[in-house]
Amino acid sequence: MRAHRRVATALRELGVETVFGLMGEGNMRPLIDFAGLGGSVVAATTEGAAVSMADGYARVGRRLGVASVTHGPGATNALTALTEAVRARTPLLLLTGDTPPREDHLQRFDLRGLAALAGAGYVRVGAAADAAADVARATRRAATESRPVLLDLPVPLQRLDVADGPPLRPPSPLRPGAPGEEELDRALGILAGARRPVILAGRGALDARDEIVALAHCVGAPLGTTLLGKGLFAGEPLDLGVIGTLASGRALETVQAADCLLVLGAGLNRYTSVDGALLEGRAVVQVDRDPARISAAAEVGLVADVRRTAASMREQLIAAGQEPATAHRGDLAALLAAEAAGPVASADGPDTLDPRTVMRWLDRVLPADRVVVTDTGRFVSAPWRLLSVRSPADFAHTCNFASIGLGLGTALGAAVAARRATVAVVGDGGGVMNLVELATAVRLGLPLLVVVCNDGAYGMEYRHLRAEDDDPSPARCVWPDFAAVARALGARAATVRTRADLEALDGRVAALGSDGAGPLLVDVRCDPDVDPDADPAEPAGPA
Secondary structure, eight states: OBHHHHHHHHHHHTTOOEEEEOOOTTTHHHHHHHHHTTOEEEEOSSHHHHHHHHHHHHHHHTSOEEEEOOSTHHHHHTHHHHHHHHHTTOOEEEEEOOOOSOTTOTTOOOHHHHHHHHTOEEEEOOSGGGHHHHHHHHHHHHHHHTSEEEEEOOHHHHTSBOOOOOOOOOOOOOOOOOOOHHHHHHHHHHHHHOSSEEEEEOGGGGGGHHHHHHHHHHHTOOEEEOGGGTTTTTTOTTEEEEOSTTOOHHHHHHHHTOSEEEEESOOOOTTTTTTTTTTTTSEEEEEESOGGGOOTTOSEEEESOHHHHHHHHHHHHHHTTOOOOOOSOTTHHHHHHHHHHSOOOOOOOSSOOOHHHHHHHHHHHSOTTOEEEEOOSTTTHHHHHHOOOSSGGGEEEOTTTTOTTOHHHHHHHHHHHHOSOEEEEEEHHHHHHTGGGHHHHHHHTOOEEEEEEEOSBOHHHHHHHHHTTOOOGGGBOOOOOHHHHHHHTTOEEEEEOSHHHHHTTHHHHHTTTTSOOOOEEEEEEOOTTOOTTSOTTSOSSOO
């Protein structure tokens, strides 16, 4: 067979079911072959969106994401989305192919250099006979290194004949390690002596929920998460929610009173640690399978599997007669429940809505098993705080590279993976960048709700100008009518300005994913002078 078909065959043998792509000379043959072999090719409108789709598919589907673009401008158009996926540590394969080796080829570009610039891995197929082995090597690297790998299949090589070798087998999952005895003993000594321990878990603890909850009951520890661990302990009475700059008042107070912080499968970046303030004055024990993620602030760092470590800790503490700590407030569960049920501060205008109002409404109306994806922008704290999910696997954001415009594509891939109600919360500036991809969602019939927080401005820049007592009007923008554009692309759409407008959408939003009606866009008109992070009683900025 031809080398391009051997690559497509190798992908199918390795268990790849879906490829997100945009066809060009450098990748059209493998894409056609992949579809012919029973795989699903989701055609994107832009190369960046194709990579974002694969990114969202991998994050929510918890499997390898695969995207394919052509060489030259196809690859450069995908650079921002590829960088986001690198920083999100997404296992992703980006299939492209180098141009014919001519100096006058208009689309020539250094693919190896592009991959290095983004921080992605790079595998070049150097000989047609090695095509299948190189596909396997690239996918294995993407999985084990938790990052995208660019697979370069040069165009001249694609048409060469190769022998049909034995079928490839999907790689076996890595067996996580057990904690070292000496480090485990030190960690247990700290936990056993803690009077007010708190457990902080991240997305790396996704498969260890039951073991962590059992350990928390054993030591008497409230449970909190990073943003990427959002929803992990939903339903637990002592669930503190997201810890760090997004924490509720009660959660922040509880962590500040702790004498021990057990960090499981979570990073301790500046947002989670509040620039290190939540780590000072308390013992930190951290467990992660990646040694690079162990913080210098950790008194004990265990490079080990979170699930096995949590189970081992509990077993040994019970065997030693450990009693739960009792120094936390006895009414903490009741206080947390009251805080969660309390009113949400918002500042709606006569014809505008505060994003906090909208997110609380969505949290009430959307199907409980929804997937939530956010773009980045000044609106994000509202969905991060107020729009809940049942599991961290149902949440993704595109803030790792802080680029607006990636949220819609990522949500499309997430919806393909989940095949259930998916909501994308985007700003107007970021939303308009890839609004055309709604046509892809329509074509696929995806159960997608796109919520545009439309303040008619580049919101962060508007806020910065106001904070510096400058005229913010240069950051104002005039957009096309989002609802009209969405309808032109085949989607359902509505514009909302008041709570009554929201309530009128209850039925359509509640039925998302069960009515088979496809995507719905809601254009929410917001006031750029309302800061969703501020108390409405306080002025948003200089008058």
